[in-house]
Amino acid sequence: MTAFFHGFKQNKLYRGMGDSVVEALVRVGRVPTEVIELFLSMICSMLNEESKQSFLTFRQQIEAEYGCMIDHSHLLPPDVLDINAFAIDYYHSIALTVKKFRHENNLSIDTISRVLGLSEYQYNILENPNRTTHFPVSIGFRVMQGFHLDAHVNFISEMKQFPEFHKLRQVQHVRDSLMIEALRLLGENERKSMIKVLMSLSELYR
Numbered sequence: 001m002t003a004f005f006h007g008f009k010q011n012k013l014y015r016g017m018g019d020s021v022v023e024a025l026v027r028v029g030r031v032p033t034e035v036i037e038l039f040l041s042m043i044c045s046m047l048n049e050e051s052k053q054s055f056l057t058f059r060q061q062i063e064a065e066y067g068c069m070i071d072h073s074h075l076l077p078p079d080v081l082d083i084n085a086f087a088i089d090y091y092h093s094i095a096l097t098v099k100k101f102r103h104e105n106n107l108s109i110d111t112i113s114r115v116l117g118l119s120e121y122q123y124n125i126l127e128n129p130n131r132t133t134h135f136p137v138s139i140g141f142r143v144m145q146g147f148h149l150d151a152h153v154n155f156i157s158e159m160k161q162f163p164e165f166h167k168l169r170q171v172q173h174v175r176d177s178l179m180i181e182a183l184r185l186l187g188e189n190e191r192k193s194m195i196k197v198l199m200s201l202s203e204l205y206r
Contacts, residue, residue, distance in 0.1 A: 021183060024195050025176050027202035033071045035201060036175055043182040043194060051185045058181050066153065066170045069178065075168040086162055088132050093158035093166075095129040101155075102127075105147070115146035150177075 028036070044052050063069070102112050113123035116139050125133050140152045151173050156166045179198070183191050 021180065021195060024198040024202065025179065028175075028179075028198060028205075029172065030076075031201050031205045032073070033069055033175075035205075036069065036179070039194075039198065039201065040178060040182050042197070043186060046190055046194075047185055055182055055185055059178060062174055062177050066151075066174050067167075069174045070171060072168055072171040075164045075171065077165070086165075087134075089159045089161040090156065090165075091132045092129045092160075093156045095127050095131070096158045097155045099127045116142050 044055060047055065098112075101107075102109070109120055109123055113120050116123065116126075118126065118135075118139075122135075125131050126135060126139075143149065143155075144152055153166070153169045153173050156169060159166050183194060186194060
């Protein structure tokens with residue numbers, strides 16, 4: 001999802017800190033968790049006590065909702081993936097969770113289809129768990145912006161054949177969120193320096 005926002009020039013809208021931060025996040029997906037922990041510790045050592053406590057509180061909240069920032073190497077997709085089976089599992093989960101989201105928030109089909117930029121006919125297909133139909137990735141952006149969500153992770157929580165993908169997205173979301181929050185608390189010059197550190201780390205683990 002980070003790469004999507006980078007490609008669609010939505011960096012400042014989504015992240016609030018410009019292109020360089022998003023570029024760094026796009027490139028650090030394979031950096032080991034223990035290295036990210038060290039990176040976060042470095043930033044914390046640069047913060048005053050109030051900012052440090054703010055970050056630790058944020059971390060507790062996001063890990064309570066999405067889980068801890070564990071090593072995710074075992075969750076990465078295999079070299080050979082059955083794309084058709086994955087698509088069926090993915091869209092089945094989207095159908096179930098989008099319908100649940102609509103009901104929980106008392107949204108009409110007319111309202112949610114307008115927010116997603118779909119006709120009511122197209123939306124009804126999206127909600128059909130027995131249909132595997134490709135939809136543009138921009139729908140993910142529209143649902144997050146239109147309904148003020150901070151993540152789209154929960155929409156793949158019903159994946160049964162590939163549950164690791166949901167867990168992977170949870171870990172990635174926690175990693176991204178923690179790095180963004182830590183960098184946000186730095187001064188501009190310190191932030192630029194730490195982004196350079198992050199970019200260098202990404203080069204080591206390509």
